[in-house]
Amino acid sequence: MLALVAAPYVRAEVKTGESFPPLAAAGLRGALPATAGKIVLVDFWASWCAPCKASFPAYAKVHGDYAARGLVIVAVSIDEKAPDYDRFVKKLAPPFATLLDADQKLVRQVVVPTMPTSYLIGRDGRVRFVHAGWHDDTERELRKEIEILLAEKN
Amino acid sequence: MKNHRRPFRNVPRLFLLLLGALAVAGLGGCTSASLVRVQPWERGTLADYLMRPDRDPLATAAAEHVYFSRESATGGRGVGGSGCGCN
Numbered sequence: 555m556l557a558l559v560a561a562p563y564v565r566a567e568v569k570t571g572e573s574f575p576p577l578a579a580a581g582l583r584g585a586l587p588a589t590a591g592k593i594v595l596v597d598f599w600a601s602w603c604a605p606c607k608a609s610f611p612a613y614a615k616v617h618g619d620y621a622a623r624g625l626v627i628v629a630v631s632i633d634e635k636a637p638d639y640d641r642f643v644k645k646l647a648p649p650f651a652t653l654l655d656a657d658q659k660l661v662r663q664v665v666v667p668t669m670p671t672s673y674l675i676g677r678d679g680r681v682r683f684v685h686a687g688w689h690d691d692t693e694r695e696l697r698k699e700i701e702i703l704l705a706e707k708n
Numbered sequence: 709m710k711n712h713r714r715p716f717r718n719v720p721r722l723f724l725l726l727l728g729a730l731a732v733a734g735l736g737g738c739t740s741a742s743l744v745r746v747q748p749w750e751r752g753t754l755a756d757y758l759m760r761p762d763r764d765p766l767a768t769a770a771a772e773h774v775y776f777s778r779e780s781a782t783g784g785r786g787v788g789g790s791g792c793g794c795n
Contacts, residue, residue: 600749602751602756632749634752635752661749666748667748669749671748
């Protein structure tokens with residue numbers, strides 16, 4: 555009975571310390587940048603999600619500051635309608651990679667707790683930090699965490 | 709001394725057990741396991757503009773007018789104040 559009641563709450567979310575599913579095998583639409591040996595920030599977003607829209611200018615700044623030092627931002631849209639995705643990307647023209655998870659295969663694998671959610675992945679492919687939602691201090695925290703990961707040797 | 713008799717003493721025990729089992733099974737439908745949960749990535753339709761209750765300015769204005777003129781509830785649809793005139 556307890557298992558029956560608790561079943562919906564037992565979610566297989568990808569958590570800190572776990573391996574992130576391989577992006578190359580997720581069937582994402584778009585060009586996946588080289589991520590081997592890099593620190594990767596995977597952000598799940600959607601065109602209908604207002605905080606996601608608010609996060610893009612901040613990610614653009616983060617990309618500008620850290621891309622040369624070994625950070626790769628991969629923004630994965632979970633839009634079911636490709637034209638919505640295309641319109642959003644065209645309008646905001648982000649300097650980082652944007653891909654479309656049209657079948658929502660990757661997001662179902664990762665089981666994001668909210669929209670947007672970003673995963674900061676270390677060079678070993680393991681999730682080091684998770685940010686659920688986009689808040690006032692998210693960019694500041696991200697920068698601090700990216701510095702930590704960049705300071706690590708491997 | 710009063711003689712307390714068992715309620716439903718004439719009802720067969722097996723029938724009562726069956727009724728209890730049915731009640732438990734029925735209540736099972738009220739558990740969270742049976743609820744359909746919209747996942748964060750499935751909220752695109754809910755976030756659509758057409759799902760907004762205030763998508764039609766004219767209809768919103770008309771509804772506000774009804775609230776104000778018929779129910780004396782200015783701001784009853786979300787604006788601060790209770791319509792009592794004390795704010």
